[in-house]
Amino acid sequence: MKNLFYKVGVIVPPLNLRGGQGAFIFLFLTFIFSYSAFALDLPPIPSQYVYDEANVISAEREGYLNQMLNKLEEESSTQLVVAAVSSLQGTSIEDYSIKLAEKWKPGQKGQDNGVILLVAPNERKVRIEVGYGFEATLTDALSSQIIQNEIIPEFKAGDMESGIVAGVEAIINVVHGEYTASANVSASSSKKKLSLFSLLFICGPLTPLFFLILILKLLGRRHFAYTGHHGSSGWSSGSSWGSSGSSFGGGFSSGGGSFGGGGSSGSW
Amino acid sequence: MKKSLPIGIMVLIGIVAFIGIIAFWYMSTYNQLVKLDEQVNESWAQVENVYQRRADLIPNLVQTVKGYAAHEKETLQAVVEARAKVGQVTAGAVQNVINDPQSFAKFQQSQGQLSSALSRLMVVVERYPELKANQNFLQLQSQLEGTENRISVERRRFNEVTRNFNSTIRGFFKSFVANRMGLEKRPYFESQAGAEKAPEVKF
Numbered sequence: 203m204k205n206l207f208y209k210v211g212v213i214v215p216p217l218n219l220r221g222g223q224g225a226f227i228f229l230f231l232t233f234i235f236s237y238s239a240f241a242l243d244l245p246p247i248p249s250q251y252v253y254d255e256a257n258v259i260s261a262e263r264e265g266y267l268n269q270m271l272n273k274l275e276e277e278s279s280t281q282l283v284v285a286a287v288s289s290l291q292g293t294s295i296e297d298y299s300i301k302l303a304e305k306w307k308p309g310q311k312g313q314d315n316g317v318i319l320l321v322a323p324n325e326r327k328v329r330i331e332v333g334y335g336f337e338a339t340l341t342d343a344l345s346s347q348i349i350q351n352e353i354i355p356e357f358k359a360g361d362m363e364s365g366i367v368a369g370v371e372a373i374i375n376v377v378h379g380e381y382t383a384s385a386n387v388s389a390s391s392s393k394k395k396l397s398l399f400s401l402l403f404i405c406g407p408l409t410p411l412f413f414l415i416l417i418l419k420l421l422g423r424r425h426f427a428y429t430g431h432h433g434s435s436g437w438s439s440g441s442s443w444g445s446s447g448s449s450f451g452g453g454f455s456s457g458g459g460s461f462g463g464g465g466s467s468g469s470w
Numbered sequence: 471m472k473k474s475l476p477i478g479i480m481v482l483i484g485i486v487a488f489i490g491i492i493a494f495w496y497m498s499t500y501n502q503l504v505k506l507d508e509q510v511n512e513s514w515a516q517v518e519n520v521y522q523r524r525a526d527l528i529p530n531l532v533q534t535v536k537g538y539a540a541h542e543k544e545t546l547q548a549v550v551e552a553r554a555k556v557g558q559v560t561a562g563a564v565q566n567v568i569n570d571p572q573s574f575a576k577f578q579q580s581q582g583q584l585s586s587a588l589s590r591l592m593v594v595v596e597r598y599p600e601l602k603a604n605q606n607f608l609q610l611q612s613q614l615e616g617t618e619n620r621i622s623v624e625r626r627r628f629n630e631v632t633r634n635f636n637s638t639i640r641g642f643f644k645s646f647v648a649n650r651m652g653l654e655k656r657p658y659f660e661s662q663a664g665a666e667k668a669p670e671v672k673f
Contacts (some may be wrong), residue, residue, distance in 0.1 A: 296619050342616030343609035462516070463623030466612050 242291050242298065244305050248283070251275075251454045256286040256323050258362040267370055272452035279315060280336070280377050281308035281457055284366060286321045295320065295327040295467050302331075309333040309459020316459035319369055323362060325469075328353055330373070332465040340376050346466035348372045357470045499647045506635045510656055513628040514568050520620040521556070521581055527617060528553045528588075531610045535591065538601035545587075545594050552584040574657040588614070625659045632656045 245255060251271035252264050259267070271282050283306060290298045299320045309316020314335030321328050330345040352372045356365030474480075532546055539546075559573075559580045567577050592611070601607050636655050639648035 296622075300619075300623050342612045346608070346612035346615075461623075462520075463620040464616055465619075466616060 242293065242301055244302055245285070245287065247306050247454075247456050248285075249453050249455075251281075251283055253283070253285045253287075256288045256321070258286050258321070258323055259284075259366060260363060263363050263367060267367065268452075270370065270374065271454075274374055274377065276452070278377050279310050279313065279457075280317070281310070281315070281454065281459065282317045282319065282370065282373055282377075283308045283454060284319045284321075284370060286323065286362075286366070288324060290322050290325050290327065295322060295325065295329045296463070298322075299329045299331045299465075299467075300461060300463055303333075303461040307456045307458050307460070308454070309335065309457050311458035314459040314461070316457065316461070317373060317465075319366065319373065321362070321366060326357075327467065327469045328357070328365075328369075329467040330369070330465045331461060331463075333459045334462050334464070335459070337462075337464040340373065340465075342464060342466050344376060346468070348376075349466055349468035354468055354470045496647060499644055500651065503639065503644070503648055503651060503653060506631075506638055507653060509631045510568065510628075510635050513624065513631045516624045517621075517628050520617060520624050524584075524588075524614070524617045524621065525553055525556055527610065527614055531591075531614065534604065534607050534610060535595060535601065538604065538607075539595065539598045542591075542594050545591050548587040549584070549591050552580070552587040556580045556584050568656055569654070571657045578659060585618075629658050632658055 245253060250264075250268050252259060252267045254264060267284060271284070275281055285302065287298075299318060302320065303316070303318055306318070307316070308318060312335075314333040316333035317336060317340060318331040319328075320331060328349055330340070330349060332340050332342075332345060348369055353365045353369040356362075356368055475483075528549060532549060535542070536546060559577050567573050592614075595601055595607075638644060639653050639655065
């Protein structure tokens with residue numbers, strides 16, 4: 203139904219304004235309708251890789267998934283996010299999924315290697331949404347196979363979380379099977395450290411700048427210690443100051459990837 | 471020292487400042503419109519990409535279906551013909567499609583015909599269990615579904631960008647600049663073209 207209003211909104215703009223005030227009010231009203239339909243109430247960007255609004259994943263499995271997905275990002279920079287939502291708010295799963303992807307933007311900017319595994323238990327729909335840069339690896343056909351062969355059999359048996367875990371594992375296998383040559387986060391972070399030192403050397407003769415950087419660095423360290431203390435570790439744990447607590451660290455932070463509607467959907 | 475400037479010079483300064491402000495406004499509006507125009511072109515390129523992707527899938531699909539459902543000559547023929555027509559429309563004056571409402575409508579119509587021919591084919595296919603079990607066909611089917619979804623995503627984005635462009639160039643002052651630049655209102659995709667509507671199935 204909501205989609206219908208949106209379509210009306212799209213048809214209306216060529217309407218001739220010379221029709222007078224009636225036409226204008228009509229136009230205005232359709233815009234209001236189209237906007238109210240437009241505004242899906244999407245969940246905010248999560249701080250972890252698993253967003254379980256529908257409450258279908260146990261805390262234990264959620265921790266396991268988060269750890270696995272954090273490892274995946276460290277190894278391949280691929281951001282795979284799992285979302286189990288309690289309602290699609292009357293729209294199709296494809297529509298919900300692309301709008302969620304536009305909001306959450308998983309995947310690294312430029313590489314667009316984000317994936318969303320979206321599950322709507324109440325509508326009995328599942329979708330794998332694939333970022334632009336990942337369409338060649340995780341093809342529509344492959345995502346469809348994962349949904350049909352790995353996820354749906356478990357869902358049909360009533361075991362939601364096993365289906366989700368099986369789907370995530372399958373996608374990770376796809377990444378590892380064909381995406382080995384990708385950027386390695388640990389290598390790039392050591393590069394970052396080096397460039398910081400060379401920066402200090404270059405700035406050495408310029409004492410004021412040196413001090414400024416030193417102060418900034420100190421401030422940064424204090425800031426890091428502060429957030430670390432509170433345990434709300436975001437991507438900052440991946441920077442040059444040792445991320446020793448890998449069991450604890452990590453968490454999802456939107457990389458800014460783009461999506462174009464690739465992937466596949468299924469229902470059970 | 472306290473003596474103020476002669477009135478003539480003050481007026482002159484005022485005029486110069488006024489001209490300066492107008493020039494600045496004109497330049498920034500010009501830049502804004504160029505940017506919006508470029509956005510429309512860019513998203514149009516995406517739209518063409520995904521439609522091309524669909525057209526590229528068709529020969530393979532037709533070939534696979536033929537192997538199992540040779541009786542469905544008419545349905546297959548309709549798809550092949552619709553694809554050929556899409557090819558003709560796209561080949562002629564690609565850049566003009568978004569500037570000329572008529573050729574835009576033609577483009578949309580031919581793509582809509584292809585959409586409905588394709589969905590008729592996918593309905594017919596349901597009657598052939600062997601075909602539906604064919605691995606190659608299943609792959610093509612999921613690719614086609616994915617491509618149809620990409621098409622609706624890019625169409626929506628194109629409409630959003632174009633709506634923004636159209637409302638900006640019709641703004642009260644900005645329309646002057648737009649007129650001088652020769653920018654005109656761009657056509658939208660309309661939803662009844664058939665791409666999102668399931669075709670009626672008649673038996």
